[in-house]
Amino acid sequence: MKILLIQPRMNKRPMDSSLKIQMSPPLALLTLAKLTPERHEVIIINENVEKLNYDINTDLVGITITVDVMPRACGIAEEFRKRGVPVVAGGIHITCFPYECSHLFDAICVGPAERVWARILQDIEAGRLKKEYQDMHNFCGSEIVPPLYGRFAQKNYLYPNVVLTGRGCPNRCGFCYNSCENRLFVRRPIKDVIEDIKALGTRHILFIDDNFAGDPSYTEELLENIREMKLAWGAAVTTQIIDYPDLLDLMADSGCKSLFIGFESLNKQSLESVGKRNNVDRYEELVEAIHGRNIMINASMVFGLDGDNQETFQYTLDWLIKMRIETLTSHILTPYPGTRLYRSLDEAGRITDNNLERYDTAHVVFQPVGMTASELYNGYLSMYRRFYSFRNIARRLPRCAPQRAPYILFNLFYRKFGRATAALAKMVPMRALGKIAARISYGVNERYAIY
Numbered sequence: 207m208k209i210l211l212i213q214p215r216m217n218k219r220p221m222d223s224s225l226k227i228q229m230s231p232p233l234a235l236l237t238l239a240k241l242t243p244e245r246h247e248v249i250i251i252n253e254n255v256e257k258l259n260y261d262i263n264t265d266l267v268g269i270t271i272t273v274d275v276m277p278r279a280c281g282i283a284e285e286f287r288k289r290g291v292p293v294v295a296g297g298i299h300i301t302c303f304p305y306e307c308s309h310l311f312d313a314i315c316v317g318p319a320e321r322v323w324a325r326i327l328q329d330i331e332a333g334r335l336k337k338e339y340q341d342m343h344n345f346c347g348s349e350i351v352p353p354l355y356g357r358f359a360q361k362n363y364l365y366p367n368v369v370l371t372g373r374g375c376p377n378r379c380g381f382c383y384n385s386c387e388n389r390l391f392v393r394r395p396i397k398d399v400i401e402d403i404k405a406l407g408t409r410h411i412l413f414i415d416d417n418f419a420g421d422p423s424y425t426e427e428l429l430e431n432i433r434e435m436k437l438a439w440g441a442a443v444t445t446q447i448i449d450y451p452d453l454l455d456l457m458a459d460s461g462c463k464s465l466f467i468g469f470e471s472l473n474k475q476s477l478e479s480v481g482k483r484n485n486v487d488r489y490e491e492l493v494e495a496i497h498g499r500n501i502m503i504n505a506s507m508v509f510g511l512d513g514d515n516q517e518t519f520q521y522t523l524d525w526l527i528k529m530r531i532e533t534l535t536s537h538i539l540t541p542y543p544g545t546r547l548y549r550s551l552d553e554a555g556r557i558t559d560n561n562l563e564r565y566d567t568a569h570v571v572f573q574p575v576g577m578t579a580s581e582l583y584n585g586y587l588s589m590y591r592r593f594y595s596f597r598n599i600a601r602r603l604p605r606c607a608p609q610r611a612p613y614i615l616f617n618l619f620y621r622k623f624g625r626a627t628a629a630l631a632k633m634v635p636m637r638a639l640g641k642i643a644a645r646i647s648y649g650v651n652e653r654y655a656i657y
Contacts, residue, residue: 207246207247207265207266207327207330207331208246208247208249208263208264208265208266209242209246209247209248209249209264209265209266209267209268209327210249210251210262210264210266210267210268211235211238211239211248211249211250211251211267211268211269211270212235212250212251212252212253212258212267212268212269212270212282213232213234213235213250213251213252213253213254213269213270214253214269214271214275214278214279214282215253215254215275215278216254216272216274216275216566217274217563217566219566219567219568220568220587220590221568221590221621221624222624223624223625223627223628224254224628224631225364225620225624225627225628225631225636226624227254228254228255228362228363228364228631228636229363229364229365230363230364230365230366230368230412230414231252231353231360231362231363231366232250232252232270233353233368233370233414234270234296234297234319235250235252235268235270236250236353236354236355237319237351237352237353237354238268238319238323239353239354240351240352240353240354241319241320241323241324241351242323242327243324243327246327249262249264252362253278255362255363256362258282260285260286260289261289264286264291265291265330266291266292266293266294266327266330267282267283267286267291267292267293267294268293268294268295268296269282269283269293269294269295269296269297269311270295270296270297271295271296271297271298271299271300271307272297272298272299273298273299273303273542273543273562273565274562274563274564274565274566275563276299276307276562276563277561277562277563278563279295280310283295283310283311287312292312292313292330292335293311293312293313294311294312294313294314294315294326294335295307295310295311295313295314295315296314296315296316296319298383299542299543299544300314300315300316301316301317301386301388301389302383302386302387302388302389302542302543302544302545303386303543303544304316304338304388306543308337308338312335312337313326313335313336313337313338313339314337314338314339315339315340316338316339316340316342316388317340317341317342317345317388317390318341318342318345318349318350318373318390320345320349320350320351321341321345321349322339322340322341325339326339340388342388342390345390345392346392347372347373347392347393347394347395348394348395348398350370350372350373350392350394350398352370352398352401352402352405355402355405355406356405360637361635361636361637361638362635362636362637363636363637363640364636364637364639364640364643365410365412365640366406366637366640367406367408367410367411367412368411368412368413368414369399369402369403369406369411369412369413369414370394370399370402370413370414370415371393371394371399371413371415371418371424371425371428372391372392372393372394372415372420372421372424373390373391373392373415373416374389374390374391374392374416374420375389375391375415375416375417375420376391376417376420376421377417377420377444377482377483378481378546379480379481379482379483380480380481380482380545380546380547380550381480381482381508381539381540381541381542381545381546381547382542382545383542383544383545384416385481385545385546385547386544386545387544391420393421393424396424396427396428396431399428400431400432403432403435403437408644408650409435409436409437409438409461409650410437410438410439410644410648410650411437411438411439411440412439412440412441413439413440413441413442414441414442415441415442416442417442417443417444418441418442418443419441419443419444419446419447419450419453420444422450422453425453426452426453426456429453429456429457429459429460430456430460432460432461433456433459433460433461435461436461437460437461438461438463438644438647438648438649438650439460439461439462439463440462440463440464440465440466441462441465441466442465442466442467442468443465443466443467444467444468444483445467445468445469445484445485445488445489445492446483446485447465447467447492448485448488448491448492448495451495454495454496454499454501455499457499457501458499458500458501462499462501463501463502463612463647463648464501464502464503464504464532464612465496465501465502465503465504466504466506466535467492467496467503467504467505467506468506469489469505469506469507470482470506470507470508470511471484471486471507471508471511471513471514471518471522472486472489472518472521472522472525473486473511473513473514473518474486474513475512475513476511476512476513476514476518477511477513478513479511479512479513480511480539480546480547481546490529493529493531497530497604497605497606500606500608500609502532502533502604502609502612502613503531503532503533504532504533504534504535505526505531505533505534505535506535506536506537507522507526507534507535507536507537507589508537508538508539508567509522509536509537509538509539509582509585509586509589510538510539510570510572510574510577510582510586511539512574512575512576513576514574514575514576514577514582515576515577516576516577516581516585518576518585519585519586519588519589522589523589523592523593523598526593526602527593527598527601527602530601530602530603530604530605531602532602532604532609532613532616532617533613533616533617533621534589534590534593534594536586536589536590536593537567537568537586538567538568538569538570538582538583538586539567539572539574540565540566540567540569540571541557541565541571541572542565543562543565551572556572556573557571557572558570558571558572558573558579559571559572568586569583570582570583590621594617594621594622596622599617599618599622602617611646611647612643612646612647612648615643615646615647619643627639
């Protein structure tokens with residue numbers, strides 16, 4: 207069979223450039239490609255980097271879906287189904303909200319694809335395709351199949367050097383996809399992770415787990431195994447990492463350069479409104495502990511929680527600048543379908559917009575409590591504009607000299623002048639820009655393998 211796998215085009219948020227949508231390749235589709243028997247032909251189309259031709263000769267279409275691309279995915283499915291091509295959909299939105307999606311596609315895959323993809327292909331060939339495929343019982347990390355690294359046009363992506371150590375998160379914060387019923391938390395065998403790192407042939411690695419330190423003992427063992435590899439790496443963790451100073455030491459010693467941290471809010475009441483465990487009173491201690499180990503911080507902040515008001519924006523900005531937080535990823539609270547937050551807001555009649563294209567954390571789709579929808583949206587935009595002003599970039603300049611090159615690259619060339627950098631990528635391959643940035647930031651020469 208000829209199988210067409212599609213990543214639907216995402217809509218850029220107000221602060222985004224093409225650098226964002228071409229950050230890394232669609233790992234879900236690369237995993238499906240790895241799972242597909244060699245007798246089948248696989249074509250991958252990422253609409254963020256190339257145009258989709260509906261008249262392409264194919265026997266099956268597979269689409270991976272996050273909530274904000276759901277309308278686009280439905281349009282794609284409709285066009286191919288008109289042509290008599292069956293369409294199978296999967297991804298996190300399908301997994302978390304399956305019963306509202308199943309009628310829109312010929313079949314849906316709920317949860318991991320590892321156990322069911324081959325079955326789907328067999329059923330297509332035999333003409334007995336079912337409406338739903340799901341097999342998550344006792345799914346374990348050793349079953350996770352790595353993406354087919356290097357198979358598809360890496361030149362189109364800023365950082366294709368991404369690795370998963372597992373899936374999911376042990377926490378169940380109400381606004382997060384991990385509060386959905388069908389979400390798992392599993393860790394991969396460490397030897398499998400190391401094999402993936404070696405397969406990439408670079409010392410610059412991005413671990414893209416929801417929570418890299420969700421199982422601290424596992425993370426400690428992994429870092430002990432990679433510390434001699436001399437990597438430069440980044441990952442996402444929660445604020446609970448402050449409870450593990452020895453693990454922070456090991457992170458620094460094994461090459462951690464940056465941590466994405468879900469602070470989300472400086473207000474305990476706001477965090478409690480979505481059931482998020484918090485240690486707000488230790489935030490400053492946490493920042494000092496991380497900066498003291500020469501690790502930069504990308505702070506995730508969410509606005510629009512029930513404890514927020516108009517003063518929240520200025521208070522948060524002042525704190526971020528005082529603590530010299532290197533980068534900010536800001537969000538408007540978004541009730542992803544299938545989460546506890548969505549159910550509670552829906553029951554309260556507070557959902558005001560059902561256009562899923564706007565469920566991208568950059569639009570207000572519900573009725574806030576402490577401010578108007580307009581005040582929330584304008585405050586969110588203002589946070590980005592002021593945080594990345596020249597004045598505040600200078601005020602947040604890291605005290606640690608080795609951090610200044612990556613800091614300036616991100617704040618100026620990725621955020622402040624991201625669109626100009628993206629325009630340059632039309633003349634220079636995106637991957638080349640990523641290699642240059644890694645070399646300037648961390649002295650990593652990505653032309654050479656590490657083994």
